[in-house]
Amino acid sequence: MTEHIIDPSTVDAENAxxxxxxxxxxxxxxxxxxxxxxxxxAIKAKVAAFSVAVPSWGVGTGGTRxxxxxxxxxxxxxxxKIEDCAVIAQLTQATRTISxxxxxxxxxxxxxxxAASRFNLGFDAMNSNTFADARGQIQSYKFGSLSAxxxxxRQQAIEHNLECIEIGRTIGSKALTVWIGDGSNFPxxxxxxxxxxxxxxxxxxVYAALPDDWRVFTEHKMYExxxxxxxxxxxxxxxxxxxxxxxxxxxxxxLGHHAPNVNIEMIVARxxxxxxxxxxxxxDSKYGDDDLDAGAIDPFRLFLVFNELVDIESRDAGFRPxxxxxxxxxxxxxxxxxxxxxxxxxxxxxxxLLVDRKGLKAAQEANDALAATQALRTAFRTDVEPxxxxxxxxxxxxxxxxxxxxxxxxxQKVADIRPAVxxxxxxxx
Numbered sequence: 001m002t003e004h005i006i007d008p009s010t011v012d013a014e015n016a017x018x019x020x021x022x023x024x025x026x027x028x029x030x031x032x033x034x035x036x037x038x039x040x041x042a043i044k045a046k047v048a049a050f051s052v053a054v055p056s057w058g059v060g061t062g063g064t065r066x067x068x069x070x071x072x073x074x075x076x077x078x079x080x081k082i083e084d085c086a087v088i089a090q091l092t093q094a095t096r097t098i099s100x101x102x103x104x105x106x107x108x109x110x111x112x113x114x115a116a117s118r119f120n121l122g123f124d125a126m127n128s129n130t131f132a133d134a135r136g137q138i139q140s141y142k143f144g145s146l147s148a149x150x151x152x153x154r155q156q157a158i159e160h161n162l163e164c165i166e167i168g169r170t171i172g173s174k175a176l177t178v179w180i181g182d183g184s185n186f187p188x189x190x191x192x193x194x195x196x197x198x199x200x201x202x203x204x205x206v207y208a209a210l211p212d213d214w215r216v217f218t219e220h221k222m223y224e225x226x227x228x229x230x231x232x233x234x235x236x237x238x239x240x241x242x243x244x245x246x247x248x249x250x251x252x253x254x255l256g257h258h259a260p261n262v263n264i265e266m267i268v269a270r271x272x273x274x275x276x277x278x279x280x281x282x283x284d285s286k287y288g289d290d291d292l293d294a295g296a297i298d299p300f301r302l303f304l305v306f307n308e309l310v311d312i313e314s315r316d317a318g319f320r321p322x323x324x325x326x327x328x329x330x331x332x333x334x335x336x337x338x339x340x341x342x343x344x345x346x347x348x349x350x351x352x353l354l355v356d357r358k359g360l361k362a363a364q365e366a367n368d369a370l371a372a373t374q375a376l377r378t379a380f381r382t383d384v385e386p387x388x389x390x391x392x393x394x395x396x397x398x399x400x401x402x403x404x405x406x407x408x409x410x411x412q413k414v415a416d417i418r419p420a421v422x423x424x425x426x427x428x429x
Contacts, residue, residue, distance in 0.1 A: 062328030183226020250278025279322030
């Protein structure tokens with residue numbers, strides 16, 4: 001039996017206030033969609049089946065390069081984080097897996113499995129960390145990890161990734177995500193070619209250790225912490241890596257790791273077209289890699305990304321990219337932000353399912369730009385909230401996520417139990 005952190009009676013009481021209005025809104029939307037030839041229950045079923053992973057580190061307060069301001073009830077360890085993730089899963093019914101970051105979340109794998117199974121949660125991709133030095137490690141990653149000039153440092157980074165795979169095998173993960181902060185801050189500091197050769201050689205050693213049913217996701221990032229050059233700086237380099245490694249290697253697209261005007265949805269289409277789109281880290285960005293809440297700045301772009309995904313899915317039934325939130329919450333309650341972000345990712349998916357594919361294709365083939373873009377706008381402008389809320393309600397989740405979470409008083413309860421964390425250095429939890 002699945003345990004619940006939030007008392008189900010609280011969820012039921014909050015839902016009872018809103019159920020009648022939800023049913024009227026759902027029926028009204030269903031009638032309007034039916035006129036467009038869309039069956040609302042079919043859309044709801046797909047939305048209900050959709051899941052996006054929660055990053056363990058996302059339930060803690062993030063920080064900037066200058067400071068970090070901890071919030072009340074900060075998770076003390078991975079087991080507190082799992083409980084926070086369970087709250088998100090209970091209310092949204094859309095976050096069935098947790099993505100761990102090693103060594104931050106290192107613990108006995110069997111204890112991890114047991115803790116997650118209490119809430120019927122599983123584990124998504126493992127995340128290695130060679131962009132920071134861990135306590136007790138011999139070599140420093142200050143000047144690089146998998147691409148470092150020093151062979152011993154590279155070997156240490158390889159062994160860390162192998163450890164992540166072993167932990168993941170025990171807890172039931174099926175993927176490894178690798179992001180490195182390697183690069184340079186000054187012209188001439190590194191030889192671009194030699195550095196990339198080191199990276200590829202290191203990743204081939206990691207790739208060779210992957211179980212047969214695993215995938216590896218490599219992630220590109222335009223800048224930070226290296227501000228002159230980054231080893232894996234864009235999707236083209238990422239594609240080269242996936243192609244060089246083999247059939248189990250795929251590219252991971254983080255929506256915040258691109259310049260403001262980059263056409264991310266076209267990158268998605270290109271990588272998928274050539275079989276190397278592995279998955280996403282969902283967030284939003286204003287200037288750079290801000291890791292803001294998904295859909296907070298540009299919900300239309302999030303929709304356009306899902307438009308490409310649904311288009312690919314309509315042609316390839318086996319297309320199953322990995323979905324995960326990856327955000328830094330500096331001024332909000334992380335649980336609230338992650339809940340609403342999960343709902344906004346679902347929203348973009350639901351809207352993309354409403355696109356008139358036949359009409360869009362006809363407009364494209366006729367070079368009718370306005371009709372084509374109007375097909376997208378019609379879907380994007382449709383208020384799909386009744387579909388999302390009904391999917392949650394029928395699965396035992398909350399009709400109103402924010403109101404129900406606040407009514408439960410979870411943040412204050414954990415603040416009374418968990419010791420306050422002193423403000424201090426920057427960085428994510």
